[in-house]
Amino acid sequence: MQPMDPSQALAGKHLVLGLSGGIACYKAAELCRALVKAGATVQVLMTDAAAQFITPVTMQALSGRPVYTSQWDAREGNNMAHINLSRQAGAIVVAPASADFMAKLLHGGADELLSLMCLARPIDKVPLILAPAMNREMYGHPATQRNLTQLRSDGAHVLGVGAGEQACGEVGDGRMLEPEELLEELQAFFTPKRLAGERVLVTAGPTYEAIDPVRGITNLSSGKMGFAIAQAAWRAGAEVTLVAGPVSLATPRGVRRIDVRSAEQMWQAVQPCAEQASVFVATAAVADWRPVSAADQKIKKTEGGAAPALSFTENTDILASLARSERARSGQLYCVGFAAESQDLLAHAQAKRERKGVPLLVGNIGPQTFGLDDNALLLVDAHGCEELPRAPKLQLACRLIERIAQDLRKTSS
Numbered sequence: 336m337q338p339m340d341p342s343q344a345l346a347g348k349h350l351v352l353g354l355s356g357g358i359a360c361y362k363a364a365e366l367c368r369a370l371v372k373a374g375a376t377v378q379v380l381m382t383d384a385a386a387q388f389i390t391p392v393t394m395q396a397l398s399g400r401p402v403y404t405s406q407w408d409a410r411e412g413n414n415m416a417h418i419n420l421s422r423q424a425g426a427i428v429v430a431p432a433s434a435d436f437m438a439k440l441l442h443g444g445a446d447e448l449l450s451l452m453c454l455a456r457p458i459d460k461v462p463l464i465l466a467p468a469m470n471r472e473m474y475g476h477p478a479t480q481r482n483l484t485q486l487r488s489d490g491a492h493v494l495g496v497g498a499g500e501q502a503c504g505e506v507g508d509g510r511m512l513e514p515e516e517l518l519e520e521l522q523a524f525f526t527p528k529r530l531a532g533e534r535v536l537v538t539a540g541p542t543y544e545a546i547d548p549v550r551g552i553t554n555l556s557s558g559k560m561g562f563a564i565a566q567a568a569w570r571a572g573a574e575v576t577l578v579a580g581p582v583s584l585a586t587p588r589g590v591r592r593i594d595v596r597s598a599e600q601m602w603q604a605v606q607p608c609a610e611q612a613s614v615f616v617a618t619a620a621v622a623d624w625r626p627v628s629a630a631d632q633k634i635k636k637t638e639g640g641a642a643p644a645l646s647f648t649e650n651t652d653i654l655a656s657l658a659r660s661e662r663a664r665s666g667q668l669y670c671v672g673f674a675a676e677s678q679d680l681l682a683h684a685q686a687k688r689e690r691k692g693v694p695l696l697v698g699n700i701g702p703q704t705f706g707l708d709d710n711a712l713l714l715v716d717a718h719g720c721e722e723l724p725r726a727p728k729l730q731l732a733c734r735l736i737e738r739i740a741q742d743l744r745k746t747s748s
């Protein structure tokens with residue numbers, strides 16, 4: 336049997352997707368498609384207002400199931416769609432949740448199928464997730480804000496909103512989150528919170544050591560593994576800071592990102608964060624050396640002239656320095672190193688783990704992973720090693736996070 340993929344928390348889940356009326360209904364179509372692709376089954380419910388914006392036909396085609404729009408739906412043997420649908424659901428997701436619909440929920444209104452089903456759901460078993468969508472004035476109105484607060488304390492999981500240009504032409508807060516943001520929120524919602532209360536610091540990507548204003552030394556690290564680890568840690572409930580070298584990757588949802596360029600800047604950014612962190616994962620391919628001094632102006636080639644002689648000085652070893660710190664030695668900061676090797680992975684990884692003074696070191700073969708979306712890892716600790724066979728980086732990152740959570744539990748017990 337295939338082991339479960341912890342990065343696919345939605346696989347096998349049954350979701351009820353409710354649409355209330357709003358222009359953001361068009362995003363619900365994309366969300367429905369993404370949920371199905373992520374392995375969930377989706378039962379769509381629409382209010383009459385939602386059906387003004389997008390047709391049930393579209394949602395039926397995308398979900399592969401007839402859409403429910405009325406509490407008088409004769410397809411249900413007992414004519415109790417609100418009971419039957421809510422009992423089958425792993426969660427009810429209302430996206431878009433209009434201001435009016437949320438006001439109705441708040442008062443326990445139940446005059447059409449969607450609100451009726453929300454009220455009838457077994458409150459302890461079936462989570463209610465709301466994705467608000469409305470004009471910025473409506474969103475900022477004290478009535479709406481009061482309703483959001485009350486809905487939260489009534490047990491609903493209310494998602495944030497996006498900011499930007501709105502369909503009405505105004506600019507501000509209140510847009511529904513984009514389908515991929517909603518998908519990520521839902522993946523996180525169903526991921527066990529193994530790192531709740533932890534503060535995770537991750538370094539990622541290459542560094543760039545300037546030679547002059549237009550040239551420098553860098554390496555082939557894409558940053559993908561480190562970004563995936565930050566994403567997996569956030570999904571697992573941690574507060575995550577990602578210190579990233581020069582890469583062109585989107586910031587994972589929920590993650591605080593600090594961009595740096597050189598190894599020295601990375602070290603400066605990491606130190607204050609490490610004072611607060613409980614886990615440090617060093618995935619960055621930090622340059623071991625930098626030119627002693629970068630030229631102020633571009634170094635020019637002269638006819639028949641000699642190549643410039645560069646001399647180098649060593650950069651701070653961020654991982655080794657933090658592993659030696661008081662917080663790491665007293666068990667307050669759990670350090671995880673990475674090793675990108677080209678051969679003899681186990682021997683190099685074991686030696687590097689001891690040299691860096693970390694409890695866990697993750698080895699990988701650099702040329703077989705740089706820039707790719709998948710990887711294979713070897714986790715080495717004082718007792719032995721564990722192989723994580725080739726898989727997408729996010730899947731490996733989720734497994735690594737599970738392993739780190741396990742190690743944290745061991746050290747604290």
Ligand code: CTP
Pocket residue numbers: 538598617618619620621622623650651652653654655671672673674675687691
């Ligand atoms: N690292 C770091 N700061 C540095 C260099 C490395 O934090 N200045 C971290 C990396 O993020 C990684 C680990 O140390 O987690 C391994 O780095 P690597 O450069 O491969 O190790 P070295 O000790 O330089 O060994 P090698 O001889 O293979 O270069």
